[in-house]
Amino acid sequence: MGSEMSAYTSYSRSSSLASNCRRPGEALSPVDGKADAIRVAGLPGTSEETIATADNARDELVKALQNLEIQLRESETANVKLEATIEQKDREIERLTRLAAGIGAKSEDEDGVMQVDFLVYMTLKEQYDALKLEHEVCQTHQKDIIESRSNTGMYTIADVENEDEDNKEEADGSKSTPIVIKDDVSEASSVNEYQDAEEPHLVAEVNALKQVLTQQRNEADQLKAKIELLTTSNNELEIQLKELRVAVRQKDEELQLSTAALVRAESAKNEIAMEDEKSRLLGQLREAEIASALAQQEIVKVQLALEQLESNSQTLASKLEAADQARELAEENAVAAEATIGTLQQQVRDVSTQLHETQHELETIRENQLTASSVALEEATARHQALEHLLENMKVENERLRSRVEELEYRLSQSEADNDQKTVELQAQVDEVKREADTLREELENLRASKTKIENESHERELELREATETHRRISVDHDERLSVEIMAREELLTRLQDQVSQTEKLSADLSAKVVTLEQELDYFQGELIESKMKVAQLTQSNDELAMRxxxxxxxLASNTKKK
Known part of the structure; x- marks a missing residue:
């Protein structure tokens, strides 16, 4: 910005000087070869004085512009020097900060080398904790599912048993109240014979349906017992798994203590003497990590087996629900068949009573044919025909109901076949679950054996670590003292660096304040320069006007001299 302004001012100055040099020459130059004659003849004093004053003012303005340009150049050089000093101070501050960061990094590297193995162990421990939380969530979800399904299953079976008892009471009441109708006419006797032949058949069908329902109920009870056995075995496996987790957690704590002791032992002064001990302890730590990884793998296998058991229990529960639904459907069909049979029997009874009445009326009419009128006889015959037509309709309805009962029997037989197939599949699944439970028990025994082995190894490692800590305790004390001395020296160095940084910050603040003041002065001088340029422009304009005058x-004057 300063260089541009200086160039602009130099250009304006040169242009103004050129104009100044040109205009007085033009004013004094001969016009039509008569300027010298005018001066010799004698010009008025006013024109010469005005030209002299204009020249003096122009010279003063030129000097002021030159002074302003000199000041601008000086301010530009001062700005360049200030920028150079600011850059130098920034470089000094960066050097000091890098020096402080390097001193801090050296001490941090010494601490970081000692904590590498411990960080690896902590990452493994975090992974194990995450797996443990996921397994606990799965266990709670499985318990909720088992409780909800057991509650729903008990409710439906109890309701079905109550309904079966009510149906048995109704069947016993219907059996205890037989209806006997006397036969007086051939049509009434045929109706009673049909009723006596059909009722035992329907009762036998209902009893068969009830027997099928009892069989299904027994099968459902057996399935419930098997599911309860599976849930108990699952709970036992979960308890054993919790015990294994507690043991693994204890081993993790012991390993953490051993790693802490190992880190303290690694921070000894004599690194050459401790190298063998360090390698041996690291080997033991790796063995412990391998053992913990194997234990985690076994835990994962047990979790997978538990998930498979849960899926099997879910399939068994779904099949049990399907069997309950089929049983409920069969019960509903049986109840509907009993209701239709009861209504049909009542209709047959009503028709038989009406036939008895009509037969009695016909007999009375036959006895009193001489006294009765022909119109009454026709009405009785018409009524008898209507009743016979109603009887035919009831027979057709009975045939339709019989076909429906046969269809229900066919469906019931199909449901029995499906239930037999489902029971076979469920039995196979139960056997498979038992085999998986046996394999899980074997795996648990293997885990217990590995647990005892790990306990013995950890006890041996603990004894060795105690011996190592006792032998290297004094060395660690010396190392701690040395670390305290180094920490104090580091703190002193940090305080010195902070003082230097504060001083440099103060110096940079002072320099920035000076730069701000110089910028303000530069703005002020630029404003004055602009004003002076405006004044120069006004003076040049007035000079041009004076030249014209x-x-x-x-x-x-030339015209006056010519006239004279």
Whole structure:
């Protein structure tokens, strides 16, 4: 910005000087070869004085512009020097900060080398904790599912048993109240014979349906017992798994203590003497990590087996629900069949009573044919025909109901076949679950054996670590003292660096304040320069006007001299 302004001012100055050099020459140059004659003849004093004052003012303005340009150049050089000093201070601050960061990094590297193995162990421990939380969530979800399904299963079976008892009571009541109708006419006797032949058949069908329902209920009870056995075995496996987790957690704590002791032992002063001990302890730590990884793998296998058991229990529960639904459907069909049979029997009874009445009326009419009128006889015969037509309709309805009962029997037989197939599949699944439970028990025994082995190894490692800590305790004390001395020296160095940084910050603040003041002064001088340029422009304009007036005066004088 300063260089541009200086160039602009130099250009304006040169242009103004050129104009100044040109205009006085033009004013004094001969116009039509008569300027010298005018001066010799004698010009008025006013024109010469005005030109002299204008020249003096122009010279003063030129000097002021030159002074302003010199000041601008000086301010530009001062700005360059200030920028150079600011850059130098910034480089010094960066050097000091890098030095402080390097001193801190050295001490941090010494601490970081000692904590590498411990960080690896902590990452493994975090992974194990995450797996443990996922397994606990799965266990709670499985318990909720088992409780909800057991509650729903007990409710439906109890309701079905109550309904079966009510149906048995109704069947016993219907059996205890037989209906006997006397036969007086051939049509009534045929109706009673049909009723006596059909009722035992329907009762036998209902009893068969009830027997099928009892069989299904027994099968459902057996399935419930098997599911309860599976849930108990699952709970036992979960308890054993919790015990294994507690043991693994204890081993993790012991391993953490051993790693802490190992880290303290690694921070000894004599690194050459401790190298063998360090390698041996690291080997033991790796063996412990391998053992913990194997235990985690076994835990994962047990979790997978538990998930498979849960899926099997879910399939068994779904099949049990399907069997319950089929049983409920069969019960509903049986109840509907009993209701239709009861209504049909009542209709047959009503028709038989009506036939008895009509037969009695016909007999009375036959006995009193001489006294009765022909109209009454026709009405009785019409009524008898209507009743016979109603009887035919009831027979057709009975045939339709019989076909429906046969269809229900066919469906019931199909449901029995499906239930037999489902029971076979469920039995196979139960056997498979038992085999998986046996394999899980074997795996648990293997885990217990590995647990005892790990306990013995950890006890041996603990004894070795105690011996190592006792032998290297004094060395660790010396190392701690040395670390305290180094920490104090580091703190002193940090305080010195902080003082230097604060001083450099103060110096940079002072320099920035000076730069701000110089910028303000530069703005002020630039404003004055602009004002001076405006004044120069005004003066050049007035100079041009004076030159024009001088030319006019010269012309007037020339014309006057010619006239004279």
């Amino acid at each position: 001088a030319r006019h005066l010269e012309k007037d």
